[in-house]
Amino acid sequence: MNEIPKYLREGYLSVEELKKYVGLPSEERLRQRPVAVPECPQEIPCTPCKEICPTNAVLMEHPNAVPIVDYEKCVGCSLCVQICPGLAFFMVHYIGDKARVTMPHEILPVPKVGEKVVLLNRVGEEVGEGKVVTVIPREKSKGDTPIITVEMPIELAWDVRAVKVVRE
């Protein structure tokens, strides 16, 4: 029997696995402008990310292929983050000593711009606090999913993939 990859035993990708399966953008590219990163390492029959991309930056040889992003072609428009049925696309952007991570947020409440939120890593652990800088509400999202961009310390850019909104 084939060795079962760790992500299929645990249900989340480590950054090492992410590097191995989809590759990561260079530091230089991350500083230029937001870049889309697919966290989708498994062959499933699904193509909306490729179909919606305005610059053909999402590469997929066949409908079951793992999406690979040509980071140079990606313009950081976030349409893939909005449409992805698996909520598996994210955008990352480095600005100074901060990182901005764009992610789907289908949970109530949807945070407001400027609001402080608790940052969650891939296993739901609280790893810090971030600030919401952009919100695309559900009505304006191409995929009926609200997406938010959260500013956080740069060292958390590759850990944080969800937020919790805590209001008094």
Add this chain to the structure above:
Amino acid sequence: MRLTEHPILDFERVRGKEITIYFEGKPIKAYEGETIAMALHAAGIRTFQHSTKKHRPRGLFCAIGKCSSCLMKVNGIPNVRTCITLVEEGMQIERQEEKPALPKTTKPPKWKEPPRIEADVIVIGGGPAGMMAAINARDAGAKVVLLDENPMLGGQLVKQTHKFFGKREQFAGVRGIKIAEILSEELKRRNIEIFLETSAIMLLQNGEEKLVVGVRKNKELIEFKGKTVVVATGAMERMIPFENNDLPGVYGAGAIQTLMNTYGVKPGDRVLIVGAGNVGLILAYQLYQAGVKVEAIVEAMPKIGGYFVHAAKVRRLGIPILTRHTILRAEGKEKVERAVVAQLDENWNVIPGTEKVFEVDVIALAVGLRPSIELLHQVGCQIKYVPELGGHVVIRDSRMETTIKGIFVAGDSAGIEEATTAMLEGKIAGIGAALAAGVASPEWLKEIEKAQKELEEFRSGPFGRKVLEGLKKVVVE
């Protein structure tokens, strides 16, 4: 126990007029358009009956009219499937105890000729497969009639709040609930006659002619006569053996989705999910969205069976997935109060000393489905046991025609797969049925071929392998 806020759904908008029903004499608030079982749940009532021999409490299990655990006495009539029977003002609901009898005053209905509805194609089932079959059969030139035993169209789509996979022209990126709306609209636009709350209880054939016997709202007999029939009756939730698996609070995953996503009723406060296939993973995410705590998902296999992306979605919200774990027993008196799980070794044996106790009031079983083939079985279609497709399925050709000419099958009743493949199979079966009825032009063969190609493409990845193995055993030319 009712949900008011939800990130995806708007229950205030869909809830009908407030009415009162009576449970064992006590008034209960209900809303028009919801089923009896849902209203009882919203009022915190979970025990619907007691078993006849050992008097064990029983509650809801499947919530789509396919099992018998929700049978109750309604207005004196026993054995009413409360999960698919709509509430009505002043209804008297009672728990069913012992062996229920009809009230003494009940007289058999007077015999009269039932109304007879004639069509070219009769479609049984209003889920994704049935709706697509009806739409395409109509477009191909057939007069179509569709019946479904549920009070609303859409089948299981009406509770699928997640976005679908596949290609965008196959509704990828669109939520299941939205697809149900789109397809219902398409049916209405084509003036296809639809019979809801109508159970197909018999499928017969007389030469070339097909007859479906339907019962509407538990009382009215209707005959449907057609040249061809598409059976798209879906599937039934599986159960697994463990101690106290009959306690109220042990539900099929679909029942929980029906409660919270279709009717906005909170299924409980803390949930354990058994099974990390797509259904279990999606359910966990939906429970979180509804504000319900998911303690864990347990999975007996050494790996997550569903799409990884669904697993990642629930993990980042802090929901643990325990692979190589199984449920040992449910605990509780009248309803689930705890679940005990344990780790499995490589030979699937429980490792002593690894028991964990979860304080939960709901146990969701997401352990697979089996095709509903009762009607096909009864009319005499050839059947084969194919585990890759979920159990017993019917032999058919590449146009979904069974071994009885003019009887077609589509969707989960043809083998357990996805809603996307159900829709494609529905299209093929619908056109096939119109062709077999002699009303469609041969041009439509091209549309069948197109759908067959799309199916092939959808199944061409690793997740389609098992299904393809299964299909080899049942598809004949």
